[in-house]
Amino acid sequence: MRLPALPGLRAAANIAAWRFLPLAAYCLPGFYVLKGTTMAKIFLVAPDAPMEDVTQMRPGRKLGSGGIRLGVLDNSKANADHLLNLIVEGVKKEVEVDTVVMKRKPTSSRPATDEMLDEFAREADLVLSAMAD
Amino acid sequence: MAQLTKRGLIAAVVCSDTFMKLGTAQANVFGVPDLPLLEIRHPLGGQSMETVRERAAAALPQLLKLLREKRS
Numbered sequence: 001m002r003l004p005a006l007p008g009l010r011a012a013a014n015i016a017a018w019r020f021l022p023l024a025a026y027c028l029p030g031f032y033v034l035k036g037t038t039m040a041k042i043f044l045v046a047p048d049a050p051m052e053d054v055t056q057m058r059p060g061r062k063l064g065s066g067g068i069r070l071g072v073l074d075n076s077k078a079n080a081d082h083l084l085n086l087i088v089e090g091v092k093k094e095v096e097v098d099t100v101v102m103k104r105k106p107t108s109s110r111p112a113t114d115e116m117l118d119e120f121a122r123e124a125d126l127v128l129s130a131m132a133d
Numbered sequence: 134m135a136q137l138t139k140r141g142l143i144a145a146v147v148c149s150d151t152f153m154k155l156g157t158a159q160a161n162v163f164g165v166p167d168l169p170l171l172e173i174r175h176p177l178g179g180q181s182m183e184t185v186r187e188r189a190a191a192a193l194p195q196l197l198k199l200l201r202e203k204r205s
Contacts, residue, residue, distance in 0.1 A: 051187055052164040058141035058154070063203045073134070078178035079185050083147065086189035087196060094197055112136070121140045126203070128196065129134050131170075132149035132177040 061125055067098035071124030073112060074104040080130045087128065100121065135163030143203055144168060148194045149175035172193040 070091065072084050081104070088100055101123045103116045120127050134144040148170040160168040172195070173188040180188075185195040 014183065031182055049162045051162055052135070058139065060138070061143055062202075063143070063200065070202070071137075079180060080177070082182060082185045083173075083177060083189050083192070086185065086186060087147070087192055090193040091196060091200075094193075095200055115192070117136050117140065120137055121142060122141060126143040126145065127134065127137050128145050128147065130147040130177070131152055131173065132147065133152070133174065 003030045031112060063125055069097035069098050069123060071102045071120040071127035072100065072102045073116070073120070073127055073129040074102065075108045075130055076105050077108045077130070077133065080132070083130055083132075134168060135160065135165045138163075138165045138168060143199070145171055145196060145199055147171045147173055149173050149174035149177055149188075169199050171197075171199075 002031075024089075070088060072088060074081050076082055088097075091097060101120065103112070103119070105112055137144045144165075146156060146168065150172055152175070153170060153172055155175050156168075156170045157166075160166055162168070171192040173191045177185065177188055
């Protein structure tokens with residue numbers, strides 16, 4: 001097929017041709033030499049995220065002998081609300097619960113807001129959430 | 134939940150068995166490797182209320198055990 005003399009279109013067609021070469025072609029000895037190019041630098045990216053700094057961590061709370069203040073963070077995934085409510089009902093049957101603070105994230109893919117975290121920190125001793133599909 | 138743990142709260146996450154490895158890895162990355170994960174069977178979404186009750190029944194004793202530990 002003859003392409004119009006548009007440099008941008010030609011470049012795009014060249015890139016497309018390279019992209020659709022069989023994968024094995026890239027592995028042939030001398031492939032890069034035959035194409036008359038030098039091999040580009042390859043950057044390998046490790047998928048491991050660095051560990052977060054925990055030097056600012058506060059010592060964990062201990063529960064007293066009285067009622068507990070329970071926090072519930074619903075991640076808004078299907079059935080998470082039912083699951084968490086059932087667990088709270090079960091806890092209330094077994095343990096004295098003073099208050100329950102329930103919060104729901106608007107979407108599961110976003111972290112809880114600072115306001116939510118601050119409210120839990122003020123008004124709960126233990127916070128329960130769910131991670132499932 | 135890692136942020137809550139860092140603020141000194143006791144946090145626990147109900148996690149389906151399929152996500153346990155991911156949950157553990159995330160807890161490690163976020164600097165709270167001891168974050169309690171309460172394991173339930175996968176899946177949860179799209180299941181009947183009866184199944185959700187079974188999942189809750191599996192998580193509850195793990196949470197109660199954590200509560201007892203945090204009282205002592």
